Each structure stands twice: as C-alpha cells, then as structure tokens.
Amino acid sequence: MCVGKSGSVTGYAARWATHNVERRTAIVQAAVELLEESPAGTELSVRAVAERAGVAKSVLYRQFGGKDELERRMRSHIVDELGALLTSKLDLSTGSVRSIISRTVQVLADWMIEHPRWDEFLRGGPTFDGDESLDAVSELKLRMARRSEAILASIADALDVDPQAFEPVPYAVVTMVEATMSTWIRQDAPERPRSRIVSDLTDLTVYILDGAARSVGVVADPDEEFTAVLQSVAKSSE
Known part of the structure; x- marks a missing residue:
C-alpha cells in the first residue's frame, strides 16, 4: 500500500477504526430510540433500525454479526x-x-x-x-x-x-x-x-x-x- 503525505498506514487504520466505532454507536443509539417508541411486545426490525440510523441494511450487517449481536x-x-x-x-x-x-x-x-x-x-x-x-x-x-x-x-x-x-x-x-x-x-x-x-x-x-x-x-x-x-x-x- 502506498502511503501519501497525509499520514501513515497506522494513522489511516486508526481513523477507520474510529469511524467504525462511531457508526456502531450511532446505529445502537438509533436502535435504542426506535425500541422505546415501539409498542410493547413488538419485534425490532433491522431494516427499520438501518433506516433510522441513515445507513444501508448491508452496512448494519457489516458492523454487527447479526440481529443477536445488535440486541446484545x-x-x-x-x-x-x-x-x-x-x-x-x-x-x-x-x-x-x-x-x-x-x-x-x-x-x-x-x-x-x-x-x-x-x-x-x-x-x-x-x-x-x-x-x-x-x-x-x-x-x-x-x-x-x-x-x-x-x-x-x-x-x-x-x-x-x-x-x-x-x-x-x-x-x-x-x-x-x-x-x-x-x-x-x-x-x-x-x-x-x-x-x-x-x-x-x-x-x-x-x-x-x-x-x-x-x-x-x-x-x-x-x-x-x-x-x-x-x-x-x-x-x-x-
């Protein structure tokens, strides 16, 4: 990999890791808010969570192994x-x-x-x-x-x-x-x-x-x- 003047490979990896943490946090926050607004006993929809967080469903699944991990x-x-x-x-x-x-x-x-x-x-x-x-x-x-x-x-x-x-x-x-x-x-x-x-x-x-x-x-x-x-x-x- 070529490393330009803007930073090292390590710096790029750190920024990407930070980005992922921020994205996961935003998705979890969106899911928690959506849960509170939903009627008692209803299932949480992964698609609805993704829409609430402003990401594609595929992006959500890249951040979490599945619905079980998201709920945990x-x-x-x-x-x-x-x-x-x-x-x-x-x-x-x-x-x-x-x-x-x-x-x-x-x-x-x-x-x-x-x-x-x-x-x-x-x-x-x-x-x-x-x-x-x-x-x-x-x-x-x-x-x-x-x-x-x-x-x-x-x-x-x-x-x-x-x-x-x-x-x-x-x-x-x-x-x-x-x-x-x-x-x-x-x-x-x-x-x-x-x-x-x-x-x-x-x-x-x-x-x-x-x-x-x-x-x-x-x-x-x-x-x-x-x-x-x-x-x-x-x-x-x-």
Missing part, C-alpha cells in the same frame, strides 16, 4: 447508561444515608416507569460482554451490588470495623428493590403511589443497614449528613 450491544448500552445514573445517585459526599438511598430508589422507579420498553428488553437476554447465563437486568443488579459492596467495605475500613457484617447487604437490598419495583409497575391498578413505594423501600434499606451497623457496634442517625456521621463515629472510636 443495545442491552449493554442501556445497562451502562442506567448503571451510571444509579451510581451518580450513590454519591456519599452529599446527603444523609436516608436521602442517598431515597434518591437512588427514586431514580430507578422513575426510569422503570418512563422506559417500560427498555425495562422489558433488558429482561430478554444477555449483554454483549456479559455472562451468558444472566439477562441484562441480573447483570445490572450484580454490578450495582458489587459497587455497593465496595462502598460499604471502604466505610467499614474507615471506621475500623469488620466488613463481613455488611457482606450480605448489597445483593439482598438490590434484589429487594428491583423485585418490588418490578412487581409494582406490572400491577394494573397499584394501591400504593410511587412516592409510597420509594419511601417504604428506603425505610427497609435503612433498617437493614442499621442492623448490620449495630452488629459491629456502630449506631448512627440515618437522617444526619453522612459525612458528619462518619466523622462522629470515627472520633468516638479513637
């Missing part, structure tokens, strides 16, 4: 977006334990209500890079449980208490919240409003965390600013 990448995209949103609400630098939990549960409730087609789609299969035995919702729950586990472990370390007391908490809480919200959303006429569901799940999570903390001698006010709680508990243990 769509699930990866949705899981990444929702995971990032939930993680942002788990920011411990602002708010009390109760408010941190409440805003995280709230954003999940809002997401599930506002994006029913995405929620339904995630339950239909794995992501692109995920465990083949897990659907995308299960992968997301595992991801959030691990994130919460890391947070609790760092808190236990800061307070110099046994982290094992908190080990069962993350997955139990994540599973409880997701299952409760999923059941509530699928009711034809829910008796409890969204605010009550969020409040109840927040209270239950606080009770669980409080019980785990008390088992290692930590008693704290869940309504006090969390950073202040940490400072107070750490000072009292000196």
Whole structure:
C-alpha cells in the first residue's frame, strides 16, 4: 500500500477504526430510540433500525454479526447508561444515608416507569460482554451490588470495623428493590403511589443497614449528613 503525505498506514487504520466505532454507536443509539417508541411486545426490525440510523441494511450487517449481536450491544448500552445514573445517585459526599438511598430508589422507579420498553428488553437476554447465563437486568443488579459492596467495605475500613457484617447487604437490598419495583409497575391498578413505594423501600434499606451497623457496634442517625456521621463515629472510636 502506498502511503501519501497525509499520514501513515497506522494513522489511516486508526481513523477507520474510529469511524467504525462511531457508526456502531450511532446505529445502537438509533436502535435504542426506535425500541422505546415501539409498542410493547413488538419485534425490532433491522431494516427499520438501518433506516433510522441513515445507513444501508448491508452496512448494519457489516458492523454487527447479526440481529443477536445488535440486541446484545443495545442491552449493554442501556445497562451502562442506567448503571451510571444509579451510581451518580450513590454519591456519599452529599446527603444523609436516608436521602442517598431515597434518591437512588427514586431514580430507578422513575426510569422503570418512563422506559417500560427498555425495562422489558433488558429482561430478554444477555449483554454483549456479559455472562451468558444472566439477562441484562441480573447483570445490572450484580454490578450495582458489587459497587455497593465496595462502598460499604471502604466505610467499614474507615471506621475500623469488620466488613463481613455488611457482606450480605448489597445483593439482598438490590434484589429487594428491583423485585418490588418490578412487581409494582406490572400491577394494573397499584394501591400504593410511587412516592409510597420509594419511601417504604428506603425505610427497609435503612433498617437493614442499621442492623448490620449495630452488629459491629456502630449506631448512627440515618437522617444526619453522612459525612458528619462518619466523622462522629470515627472520633468516638479513637
């Protein structure tokens, strides 16, 4: 291959790789948007996705091995977006334990209500890079449980208490919240409003965390600013 003054073979390959990544991203985004607009239970049309993305169907198939790969990448995209949103609400630098939990549960409730087609789609299969035995919702729950586990472990370390007391908490809480919200959303006429569901799940999570903390001698006010709680508990243990 001849290489002109405009750049090397390596540079050309890098630009082409970047172009392909951008094209795949645009196609996935178009597919996700189209999915949300489609009626519940309808099949996603590859032709419709290609038209929405502004590419030929043959181009779409060059970027993806088939519809299965496209759908896996769509699930990866949705899981990444929702995971990032939930993680942002788990920011411990602002708010009390109760408010941190409440805003995280709230954003999940809002997401599930506002994006029913995405929620339904995630339950239909794995992501692109995920465990083949897990659907995308299960992968997301595992991801959030691990994130919460890391947070609790760092808190236990800061307070110099046994982290094992908190080990069962993350997955139990994540599973409880997701299952409760999923059941509530699928009711034809829910008796409890969204605010009550969020409040109840927040209270239950606080009770669980409080019980785990008390088992290692930590008693704290869940309504006090969390950073202040940490400072107070750490000072009292000196």
